[in-house]
Every structure is written in structure tokens, then in C-alpha cells.
Amino acid sequence: MTTEKVVSQDFPDIADIYACFAALTSDSPELGGELIVYTGLASGGIELAMAANIAGTASLGLEADAGRAKAAIRNGACDFLVNTLDEALRILKNEIRKKRRVAVVLVGEPRGVVAEMVERGVQPEIVWGDAGGPSWRGGSMEPLVERGAMRLGAGSAPGDWVSWRVEREPMRWLPVLDKLAAEALDAADKTTPARRRWLEAAPRYLGRALAHERSVRMSAAEFDAFAEATRKAGVDVVVKLSRR
Secondary structure, X not given: OOOOOOOOOOOOOHHHHHHHHHHHOOOOOOOOOOEEEEEOHHHOHHHHHHHHHHHOOEEEEEEOOHHHHHHHHHOOOOOEEEOOHHHHXXXXXXXXXXXXXXXXXXXXXXXXXHHHHHHHOOOOOEEEXXXXXXXXXXXXXXXXXXXXXXXXXXXXXXXXXXXXXXXXXXXXXXXXXXXXXXXXXXXXOXXXXXXXXXXXXXXXXXXXXXXOEEEEEEOHHHHHHHHHXXXXXXXXXXXXXXXX
16 A cells, blocks of 8 residues: 655645746746756745746756646646656647747656756756755756756845735636736836736736735835726725835
């Protein structure tokens, strides 16, 4: 008889997913056709997988714990679970060619998978995390970085965290409020295209987590414009601002 460890993985904080999304889209809100490789679902990888989905790009997670990988599939953070790099590449190549999003998690020891990627010439555009082992210069993904991959830094985004919810008919009124929020964003701000993408795509990929509430970072002026627009629209909405 065999037993399998069942991992319970709580849904990550929306603000943490947004921070990863902001880091990914700092240069461009459109990432279709690129590949992100990350390690460790438990140490921020699950947020990155979700952020990559919202950004519209392909991601490959390297996770040694099979139970944790299966939990990511159950939670909807990842789309496919595979056991070999060959399986992962069969899925990724097609979606990358079509510039479509997909989240794959590969169960395996990250250091070995990264070594196989280097040997086979698989080169991501963005990497995040730690492949492990002293031969990797302190446990980094340095071989992939040396070949041109950008190392993703810690996510950060300016502005205050603004969220809104409606008590009645959220499926009717939230899209209206999302539109007002997008219109309130400063068109001259370089982060606005990405923030508008977040408002449009996050509910689709985060599902139940955003069924009754939306959120995005706004400047004080943008918040005032949004609050005034909701007042004029006459929607019974609760808008909250927090400096986190």
C-alpha cells in the first residue's frame, strides 16, 4: 500500500499576485510568446504562475514536491502537471508559438531540470527562484542568466491598494465599475496599460477569488477620480483604500 502526502495550499493574497504581475509587466504589458521559468511553488512561485497567466505568457514551474504541484493544479494556479521536460516542452512550444498563456508545473528536482534545459538549449526569457546546489554559484539560475535570461526581482508597485465591491448583483455591476476604474487611471502613467490589463484579465484567471471584489493600485488623484465616477454612476459600491 502506498500513501501520498496531501498538501493544503491556501489561495495567495491578491496583493502579492499583483506585485508579481507588476514586476513582470514593468517593461511591457504584453508578454505573449515568452517563457518564464521559476522554482518553488511554496516560496512565491504560485503567485508568479498566476501573475504570468494574467500577463498572458507561458510559465514553467519546477517543483520537487508532487503534493504541492497537485495542489497548484487543484487551486487553478497551473494548467498542466508533468513529470519530464519533454512533456513540458510539448505543451509549451505550441502555446508559445501562438503567443497564448499556459501554466505548466514539472515535478522534479529543480537543479537537474535546469541542467537538462541548458544541455538541450531551452532558453527562457525570464527566470525566478533558486535551482539549488553549490555548483550553481550559490544556488542561482546563473547558467540561464548568462545565456540571456532576465532575472525577475522582487515585485513592487507604486500607489495605494484600492478595492471595491458591490453587495447586490456583482456580475452586473462589477464590470461597470471595472470600466470606471480603468478610465480613472492616468493615461500618461507608463504602468497604466498593464494596470488596465490586470483589471480586464485578473477576474478571468483568479475566478472565485475576485467574484465579489476587484482591486488595483492607484495614485491619490486616480482614486479621487474613481470615487467621483462611482458617485455619479449611482452604484451602491463599497470602495476601500489601504496603504499596503
